[in-house]
Amino acid sequence: MSRQFVTEAVMVAIYGQLLTSPAPVEYIVPYTSLLELYEFQDSAEPLMDNPMDDQHVKRKVSELISYFEEPLNQKKIRRALQMPWAKSLPILFDANTSLIVINAVDTAHYGEYFDPIETELVLTAQREALPILTDQLDWIHRIIEASVPVHVYDIDDFDFAVDDPMFNNP
Structure with a gap:
C-alpha cells in the first residue's frame, strides 16, 4: 500500500525526488x-x-499544469470539486507515485497562525490523519508553536518519512 502525505502541488513540481520515489507514495x-x-x-x-x-x-510547474489539464486528469479533479472534502481518483505519475486532489475547505480555524492554503493543508492532515510534507521551516515552527496536532516532515527528510513506521499504512 502507498505511503500518503499531505502537501502542496508546488512541492511536487519543485522537488523531483517526490515523483521518483522507490517506494509507493500518494500525495493528497x-x-x-x-x-x-x-x-x-x-x-x-x-x-x-x-x-x-x-x-x-x-x-516543471508548467509541465505539472499541463499534466493536470489533460482530459482524464481534469475530469478526476472536477469530480472532486462537487462536494466539500471530496477527493479525486488518483492521478498517476508512474507505478509508484500518484496524487489525489481534495476539495479542502478553509474554515479559518487556524486563521491567526496560517494563511488559507496552510490552513487547508493542516485541516486536511488532521481530517485524513496523515503527515504534512513541506520545505517551509518557518511554517513548521509555527505549527509547533501553535500546538497543532499534526505530524510534519521536512522535504529533506523525505526518505525517512517514507520509511517511518509511525505512519506506515496498514
Whole structure:
C-alpha cells in the first residue's frame, strides 16, 4: 500500500525526488494549491534564488499544469470539486507515485497562525490523519508553536518519512 502525505502541488513540481520515489507514495493536495501553480507560472517573482534553478522550476510547474489539464486528469479533479472534502481518483505519475486532489475547505480555524492554503493543508492532515510534507521551516515552527496536532516532515527528510513506521499504512 502507498505511503500518503499531505502537501502542496508546488512541492511536487519543485522537488523531483517526490515523483521518483522507490517506494509507493500518494500525495493528497488541496485544490487551491493547484490553482496556486498558475500564479507561480505567471509571476515575475522568482521561486528559487538561482536564475537557472528558477527557470527549471517554472518549466516543471508548467509541465505539472499541463499534466493536470489533460482530459482524464481534469475530469478526476472536477469530480472532486462537487462536494466539500471530496477527493479525486488518483492521478498517476508512474507505478509508484500518484496524487489525489481534495476539495479542502478553509474554515479559518487556524486563521491567526496560517494563511488559507496552510490552513487547508493542516485541516486536511488532521481530517485524513496523515503527515504534512513541506520545505517551509518557518511554517513548521509555527505549527509547533501553535500546538497543532499534526505530524510534519521536512522535504529533506523525505526518505525517512517514507520509511517511518509511525505512519506506515496498514
